[in-house]
Amino acid sequence: MMKHAQQAAVAENTRMPTPATESAADAHIAPAPRVSIQAFCETVETAAAVQAAGEDRRLGKAHVKIQMGGIAAATEAYRSSPTPNVILIETDSRTDDILVGLDTLAEVCDSGTRVVVLGRVNDVRLYRELTRRGVSEYLMTPVGTIDVVRAICNLFSAPDAKAVGRIIAVVGAKGGVGASTVAHNIAWAIGRDLALESVVADLDLAFGTAGLDYNQDPPQGIADAVFSPDRVDTAFVDRLLSKCTDRLSLLAAPATLDRVYDFGAEAFDTTLDSLRNSIPCIVLDVPHQWTAWSKRILISADHILVVAGPDLANLRNAKNLVDLLRSSRPNDRKPYYCLNQVGVPKRPEIAPADFAKALETDPLAVIPFEPQLFGPAANNGQMIAETSANHKTSEMFRQMAQTLTGRAEMKRPRSSLLSPLLSKLKKRAG
Numbered sequence: 001m002m003k004h005a006q007q008a009a010v011a012e013n014t015r016m017p018t019p020a021t022e023s024a025a026d027a028h029i030a031p032a033p034r035v036s037i038q039a040f041c042e043t044v045e046t047a048a049a050v051q052a053a054g055e056d057r058r059l060g061k062a063h064v065k066i067q068m069g070g071i072a073a074a075t076e077a078y079r080s081s082p083t084p085n086v087i088l089i090e091t092d093s094r095t096d097d098i099l100v101g102l103d104t105l106a107e108v109c110d111s112g113t114r115v116v117v118l119g120r121v122n123d124v125r126l127y128r129e130l131t132r133r134g135v136s137e138y139l140m141t142p143v144g145t146i147d148v149v150r151a152i153c154n155l156f157s158a159p160d161a162k163a164v165g166r167i168i169a170v171v172g173a174k175g176g177v178g179a180s181t182v183a184h185n186i187a188w189a190i191g192r193d194l195a196l197e198s199v200v201a202d203l204d205l206a207f208g209t210a211g212l213d214y215n216q217d218p219p220q221g222i223a224d225a226v227f228s229p230d231r232v233d234t235a236f237v238d239r240l241l242s243k244c245t246d247r248l249s250l251l252a253a254p255a256t257l258d259r260v261y262d263f264g265a266e267a268f269d270t271t272l273d274s275l276r277n278s279i280p281c282i283v284l285d286v287p288h289q290w291t292a293w294s295k296r297i298l299i300s301a302d303h304i305l306v307v308a309g310p311d312l313a314n315l316r317n318a319k320n321l322v323d324l325l326r327s328s329r330p331n332d333r334k335p336y337y338c339l340n341q342v343g344v345p346k347r348p349e350i351a352p353a354d355f356a357k358a359l360e361t362d363p364l365a366v367i368p369f370e371p372q373l374f375g376p377a378a379n380n381g382q383m384i385a386e387t388s389a390n391h392k393t394s395e396m397f398r399q400m401a402q403t404l405t406g407r408a409e410m411k412r413p414r415s416s417l418l419s420p421l422l423s424k425l426k427k428r429a430g
């Protein structure tokens, strides 16, 4: 807590602006579990920020209730009712009054409840006293939505936040545009080139091709988890994974039709939560359909990649998807998209620039239509990087993997003022 408070103090002293949304949205924040949160605010600004935080995808499972009246109202409320998992308290007071107020509150607070204080005071003595009283976090007001989201989620994430997996959802704007192919190749690059432990989950239970693409035929897979959610835990899911490479495993689809797959909205929740606990990077191959569960999975992913072909239906669908996801995820970076199968001979196509205009951002990649490259790879159960390691398209998948995992691009060192000198030295040495 001290650390955060000190950062807040520095920010306040130097009048630093609140971080830009894109960079704030990039920092990984693990979702909070099913907890109850009650806020007692003093100002409408803070109440609005907490309200917006409650609507963020990362607090989707949490229950947030907001009241006005600060410490006094909270103390009054908990005299007669049990305390929730988290109490957020805004206070306008000075240090001594805050401490007196919190001591009174403590008398009616259950011991397991975590308290987050939001205040205007920037005072080291206050931070020290709050820490001593077991207050979990102190945020300087005014607070942004994402500050509240982060503060609450951090209360519940393991100290080693790296262990918490990021979910990358890949979905096609139309069927057959190559969304699965792109997802599988990116996941392969994440495991191989970025050396991140990763899992591909094939969510197209009836027709999924991940098993074929990686040349795997595992006896078990995602259906075993989804049809017995009560048994799901890390060890159970671990047994369902089949290993593709050193660092890439597959949660395969059965791709059989003896059952139908009409799932409820939360069908994949326990499986994904459990993957998140143990795997740093999870790539979801989301089939092209619009159901309660597919919508939920896209909205709750850390990053989204929409794969589109260069035609009108793809453009319309990609725009609808991106618009809906943007408005459902106001505190996140907007979804990425890429164009695939571009340049089919004799086919009229919509240009990448027109996509960029409609979607208000450039595509992450424009992947050419190359049947001589993709056809053999698909038929042999291999990735493009395996059949043609040095091909331009392999490099595209590597770069997409970097962006989607938040790894900074490994740029070649630019020629600097020193480089002529260095090359002279080398020549002399040689």
Ligand SMILES: Nc1ncnc2c1ncn2[C@@H]1O[C@H](COP(=O)(O)OP(=O)(O)O)[C@@H](O)[C@H]1O
Binding pocket: 172, 174, 175, 176, 177, 178, 179, 180, 181, 182, 209, 340, 341, 342, 367, 368, 369, 370, 371, 374, 375, 378
């Ligand atoms: N850039 C490309 N050039 C040529 N063929 C491609 C390309 N991308 C994908 N394909 C092929 O298109 C077909 C459909 O791909 P798939 O990934 O199953 O699509 P989706 O998951 O969107 O339905 C596959 O046979 C795949 O090999």
Ligand SMILES: [Mg+2]
Binding pocket: 179, 180, 181, 204, 209, 286, 287, 288
């Ligand atoms: Mg597919």
